[in-house]
Amino acid sequence: MAQVSLRKIVKAYEGDVQAVKGINLEIDDHEFVVLVGPSGCGKSTTLRMIAGLEEITDGEIAIGGAVVNDIPPRDRDIAMVFQNYALYPHMSVYDNMAFGLTLRKFPKAEIDKRVKEAARILDITPLLERKPKALSGGQRQRVAMGRAIVRDPKVFLFDEPLSNLDAKLRVQMRTEIKKVHQTVRTTTVYVTHDQVEAMTLADRVVVMNQGIIEQVGPPQELYHHPATKFVAGFIGSPAMNFMPARLEEASGALNVTLANGTSLPVPDSRSARYRPHVGKALLFGIRPEHLTDEKTMDKDNLAPLSLTPEVIEPMGMETLAHFRQDGAEITARLDPATPAEVGVPLRLLAHMDQMHLIDPTNDKVL
């Protein structure tokens, strides 16, 4: 087990296309770090550089304190779980899991012990003699994880391991992965495009966009205190609402004035932070779950807002209402009992404690 350090990592392809633009990241021993971002953001490339499957154009990667830039994958003491499982189709489950140990000339008894232990952890003991063809997607994914576990490597690398599974299985395997990490405690780097996976699994989430790291932090911090507009919009589902607004001061109190003239009072706790930006055109950000109907339990810092629903989506435990206001798409997460109707104006309350203001010139959250 080990720390992983990325220092000013650059990956450039032919024609000066930079997939990764000089990122820095320190991953602690035993930590579960998730790289998340839209496709093409450089997260998989970063993972593959840690694995040694992709050459590093510039910068330094260290695993356990040793720089591994020029060390081939087989000598980096890492294990990787691939999106397509990458199981050897001609080998049984047992041989697939034992392969890495056999190549490293482990004694037979030790291999047998480790494979059986991993099979027990992953609950695949009855499948050991089968070929991958005879397994379901979820079972194959377990075998791929087993292949990583038996090696007892310094670092686990996961490359979108759940994206080939159906929704139900994905949730189930997500829990499994978390359980396995709680048991074996190996440093893990996990790549996904699914922010729910990132939030649920990670000790720390690394949000990447266009080859750079937007923000690193524990899931709750990213959710409550996003650093940039990208992170604010990427983390959370449905995504945060952004509305063009202006910050104004009236008799000592700050107000966010929307384009249609609605004025929303800024809580006192934020006044000091926002005061330097009075008069500027900003983006007002608020999550759908912080736009509720009047039956809300919260009492403080609520601002009334009237919107007309365009689409209503009853989900059972909640109802999503979609609005359009001054060109911006707005979503609110309502109690299913709310009598919302398409075309009928609805009075909502914005939880101003949870508001964000974004400077549109640099997309930073104030």
Place this chain on the structure above:
Amino acid sequence: MAADGSMAVSAPATAGNGRANSLQRFARRRSTIAFFMTLPLLVVIVGLVAYPAGYGIYLSTLNRRMTSFMEGDWLPTGLGNFEILFGSDTFWMVVWQSCIFAISAVLLKALIGFWLAHMLHHIPTKGQRKWRGMLLIPWVIPPALSTLGWWWMFDPSYSAINWVLNVFAVPAVPWLGEPWWARASVIIVNVWYGAPFFMIMYLAALKSVPDQLYEAAAIDGATGWQKLRYVTLPMMANIISITVLFSLIVTFANYDIVRVLTNGGPRDLTHVFASYAFQVGILSSNIPRGAAVSLFMFPILAVCAFFVLRGVTRRNKEQM
């Protein structure tokens, strides 16, 4: 008139309605349609394979003048040709010769084809097509023509190869004059002609191995050689065995290269089944015995085909 006709037809039709329906259903069945669609192919196979094969078996039982069955001393009627062949040293030499020729040529073709396929696989796609095209040339030239070229290169007086050898102070080689060299020459030409086929088949097989398996193997700790041994070869096993089987059949039955290059000489020492069958059957006008010679290829190839195809089916069941 028309109405009368239709009445006349429909009256008896009511009685046999059930049968007409079942006939219609039979005609609409997928298996029936499939049968009719494959019928032209079946006709071709029967006409060009089954009939000649059956006729060949019949021929092999006749006497030289093809007037009656060939009697043997201790084999039942009609198998006399086989008895004579079993007792003939030349025939056993041909059996041995054919096996040596086919096995060594196929082995070399497979190795060279595999090596070429690997080289090509690692060339970037742009350059690959050019090289692939060039390397396929030996396989697309009619072998009778290219063998003539080789024959000229092996010629004792004008040999281009010997000329090159002389430049490096290596003594001239009696390519077609000495039995072992003649055998080697036949094998060289066959390998030159057949290796591109292996190359193209193996290249296709190599391309079908997912890159992720190599990446997984690299992370599992495999060296280049171990990746070849534990990933590439098992993944290609089916293509390798089917290609070897195909080539074994074609090489075993090879006629044109031997015929053009050595014509079985020197002293009948380079004959293979096909050229010997031609020699006995056509040149020596003993068609039944020639037929008997060529029939010997069948059991040998059938045994090979059985084991190869059994392996392919087993692997298919396990992996696909």
